[in-house]
Amino acid sequence: MDLANRNVVYLGGFGGIGQQCVQELLQKQLKSLAIFDLMENDKILSTWQQNYPQTDIFYHKVDITKKSNIEAAYKATSEHLNGHIDVVVNGMGLMNDRHIELTIEINLLGVIHSTLTALEYMSKPKGGQGGLIVNISSVAGLQPTPLMAIYSAAKTGVTTFTRAMANPFYFSHSGVGFITICPGFTNTALLDDIDNKTTFTYRTPMHDIFPMVKRQNANDCARNLIKSIEEGHNGDVLMLELGEITKVDIPEMWKPQLEQ
């Protein structure tokens, strides 16, 4: 998708990966960029507004655990734009297995509610013009990650939910495509203070391996995420690891056997 003149909504736009993605997006001559996040970073927002006056950049407070917040933000954005939303990036997240419900609420339920609400505005039968929804999963959403079993479960849910949304029948009905993004370890605050975020409190060899895992910079991840939006196709599952994009082919594990 050519991003020039598009209306984009980015959830988690003030986060480590989010800020870098917004920075990349703003170089694409967007028409507008709505940032949904838990807290406003007015300093960064006003810098972006000053540096990119051709793009209408605005913020909506959204606590992704609150469905009413999500619905209000999309409604206000649609009214503000007086037009359609072309691209949504569900890029918020939390990695802390000591908070089980919150981990599921932010990483999985948040993506589901944001996606279904966005479809109300983007889907062609609802008066939208179609577009693209990009859900940020993780390598932990491809491979079980025992150190963070709850986070891994939530992210696996994101991968499967997004792949299901990319069903070709849904795509031809709504005109909205879906891409799953699975970053590898990326240098942001999400990876800080890991010893207090693991599923269990007792020490394992995985605790010692964690700090040794190679990490990419958030700007490399962001550059590849924007490239994925520009070049990706409906149903793609793309791993963004150490500055590379790899298309992941997940095998079909089961087919329904039909009564004759």
Ligand SMILES: NC(=O)c1ccc[n+]([C@@H]2O[C@H](COP(=O)([O-])OP(=O)(O)OC[C@H]3O[C@@H](n4cnc5c(N)ncnc54)[C@H](O)[C@@H]3O)[C@@H](O)[C@H]2O)c1
């Ligand atoms: N950093 C990594 O190594 C890594 C690896 C794979 C996937 N990811 C995923 O990438 C995405 C961005 O992560 P990051 O590393 O930039 O983390 P980050 O902690 O820097 O940013 C997280 C963002 O989510 C927002 N957020 C958290 N709780 C929220 C809530 N209740 N409502 C609304 N927004 C909320 C935060 O305000 C922040 O903007 C997440 O989905 C994360 O799971 C990160």
